[in-house]
């Protein structure tokens with residue numbers, strides 16, 4: 001549990017004094033941030049700080065379990081935002097934009113827009129598997145195909161066929 005040494009309402013008052021409201025309705029925190037791009041604020045005890053968007057949820061809901069993550073719905077809705085450290089939404093503390101989810105759900109949501117390597121599932125970059133209908137990232141598929149034609153299997157080792165071909169070539173060279 002994130003421990004706050006001052007009443008959440010008091011922190012909230014400090015937070016709302018240091019925000020800018022964007023046209024899209026985000027309340028962007030203008031105070032201190034951490035390396036991942038999220039805002040942080042002192043919790044009232046020396047050296048202790050909390051993430052501002054999590055404080056926003058504690059104020060809204062009364063509590064927040066550490067095992068749950070806070071998802072920025074405004075980020076999910078913004079197709080133009082590629083996410084990461086420079087994502088402005090990470091600074092958003094608008095309680096209406098914050099959704100409490102399990103880490104698994106949060107990962108799943110990320111997967112909805114991006115392949116595991118982070119390529120966007122745009123119409124041009126998306127194909128569907130015939131067997132189970134799951135999405136295929138075209139960029140990754142091309143990269144994997146290029147690797148395979150170089151004689152490397154999925155795991156970066158030569159494929160069985162490539163090994164046979166290499167062995168045959170070796171035999172031909174040494175014959």
Ligand SMILES: [Zn+2]
Pocket residue numbers: 025026027072074075089092093094097
């Ligand atoms: Zn927002």
Ligand SMILES: [Zn+2]
Pocket residue numbers: 074075078081082083087088089090
């Ligand atoms: Zn974003």
Ligand SMILES: [Zn+2]
Pocket residue numbers: 115116117118119137138139140141
């Ligand atoms: Zn990909």
